[in-house]
Amino acid sequence: MGRASCCDKVGVKKGPWTPEEDRKLIDYIQKHGQGSWRTLPKKAGLARCGKSCRLRWTNYLRPDIKRGRFSFEEEEAIIQLHSVLGNKWSKIAACLPGRTDNEIKNYWNTCIRKRLLRMGIDPVTHTPRLDLLDLSSLLASSLCNPESQFDFSRLLIGPETLANSHQLKMATDLLSSQRQSSNILCQGLQEQPYLLASLQEQQLRLSSQQLSTCTLPNEPFIDEALLMQASAGQFQPATDSNHWTSVSYQSLDPSFTQLVTETSNLISTDGQGYNLTSLLSTPASSSLNSSSTYTNGNQLK
DNA sequence: AACTAGTGCAACCGCGAAAGC
DNA sequence: CGCTTTCGCGGTTGCACTAGT
Numbered sequence: 001m002g003r004a005s006c007c008d009k010v011g012v013k014k015g016p017w018t019p020e021e022d023r024k025l026i027d028y029i030q031k032h033g034q035g036s037w038r039t040l041p042k043k044a045g046l047a048r049c050g051k052s053c054r055l056r057w058t059n060y061l062r063p064d065i066k067r068g069r070f071s072f073e074e075e076e077a078i079i080q081l082h083s084v085l086g087n088k089w090s091k092i093a094a095c096l097p098g099r100t101d102n103e104i105k106n107y108w109n110t111c112i113r114k115r116l117l118r119m120g121i122d123p124v125t126h127t128p129r130l131d132l133l134d135l136s137s138l139l140a141s142s143l144c145n146p147e148s149q150f151d152f153s154r155l156l157i158g159p160e161t162l163a164n165s166h167q168l169k170m171a172t173d174l175l176s177s178q179r180q181s182s183n184i185l186c187q188g189l190q191e192q193p194y195l196l197a198s199l200q201e202q203q204l205r206l207s208s209q210q211l212s213t214c215t216l217p218n219e220p221f222i223d224e225a226l227l228m229q230a231s232a233g234q235f236q237p238a239t240d241s242n243h244w245t246s247v248s249y250q251s252l253d254p255s256f257t258q259l260v261t262e263t264s265n266l267i268s269t270d271g272q273g274y275n276l277t278s279l280l281s282t283p284a285s286s287s288l289n290s291s292s293t294y295t296n297g298n299q300l301k
Numbered sequence: 302a303a304c305t306a307g308t309g310c311a312a313c314c315g316c317g318a319a320a321g322c
Numbered sequence: 323c324g325c326t327t328t329c330g331c332g333g334t335t336g337c338a339c340t341a342g343t
Contacts, residue, residue, distance in 0.1 A: 016311075016337090038328060054329080055312065090331060101331075102311080109333095110309055 013047045017056055021046055025053055026061055059102045066098030070107055078104060079112060083126040 028044035034057060037050030046053060059065075070078070074096055081092045089101035089108075096104065108123075116123040 014313075036328095051314090051329085052312075058330095059311075087332065105332075106310055 011047060012049050014052070017060075021048070022056070022061060025057060029057060029061075055102075059100045062100075064098055065100065070099075074099065075107075075112065078108065079116075079126075082108065082112075082123075 024044050024046055028040065032043070034054075037054045040046075040050055040053050041048045044053070048056075077096060078092060081095060085091050087105075089105045093099050093101040093104050113123045116126075120128055122128070
């Protein structure tokens with residue numbers, strides 16, 4: 001098509017904004033409000049195009065912008081919303097007060113996307129990349145050889161358990177599936193990429209522990225009754241456990257909860273699907289957090 | 302100390318949708 | 323109804339900073 005850019009005009013400045021330009025833009029908007037971006041630069045005495053002014057204001061100068069690192073709650077919200085909305089950054093941003101679409105997009109592309117890839121999850125489809133996982137072959141060999149059954153219960157113990165009733169329920173389902181049908185098991189894992197990633201991480205951690213200590217762990221197997229209890233939604237984690245942190249989404253925009261609830265209703269049509277709303281209470285020890293290094297909400301480099 | 306590679310983020314660009322005429 | 327203008331969104335780029343060698 002080749003439409004000329006609005007910034008191609010002679011005399012229109014590009015590049016980083018100076019404090020003086022910022023001050024002019026803020027002063028003008030405080031006096032006259034935002035909008036009419038086309039004419040704003042001239043009126044405000046700025047040698048910028050309207051588009052550049054709008055971007056500068058919405059992404060940086062707006063007074064209600066929240067600066068600093070994303071909290072874990074925000075990070076999980078972004079992932080959940082992205083799994084539903086895709087790259088609709090403005091819609092995602094609308095659910096996270098104080099965050100801009102540009103900021104969320106950058107954070108996704110620089111941090112979350114890479115982390116999901118490391119975990120073997122396709123960041124586009126939010127499904128596991130089974131082709132890249134050794135676990136899949138481990139499962140396959142286990143399922144094909146009943147005498148060397150893959151022990152899922154071992155994954156539920158240790159320093160960072162899957163202490164989440166939702167995940168425990170899925171694990172329980174998978175345990176019974178293991179006995180019933182290998183096909184169902186594989187399907188369950190494919191539908192729950194985060195569980196698969198959790199399992200993978202737990203297995204890797206156990207493997208590394210075994211390697212470092214050169215001893216096999218001699219831990220008791222988790223009581224299957226506990227699993228069934230969790231399956232029935234009665235599981236109560238230890239209250240003093242740091243691994244069970246109630247994630248508060250009350251600070252998020254109410255429309256976020258509504259959106260997720262509505263979406264979960266769409267997904268859970270046959271009563272078998274997992275309610276997305278329940279994922280909002282994912283413990284801080286979930287697989288998504290375990291691979292990140294957060295200290296008091298600040299991510300360490 | 303100098304160089305290189307990796308990372309994070311502000312800003313730009315092009316396109317499509319909405320609004321105005 | 324069609325054309326033009328304006329706005330907003332998503333993808334991409336460029337640069338400053340940091341870590342590693």
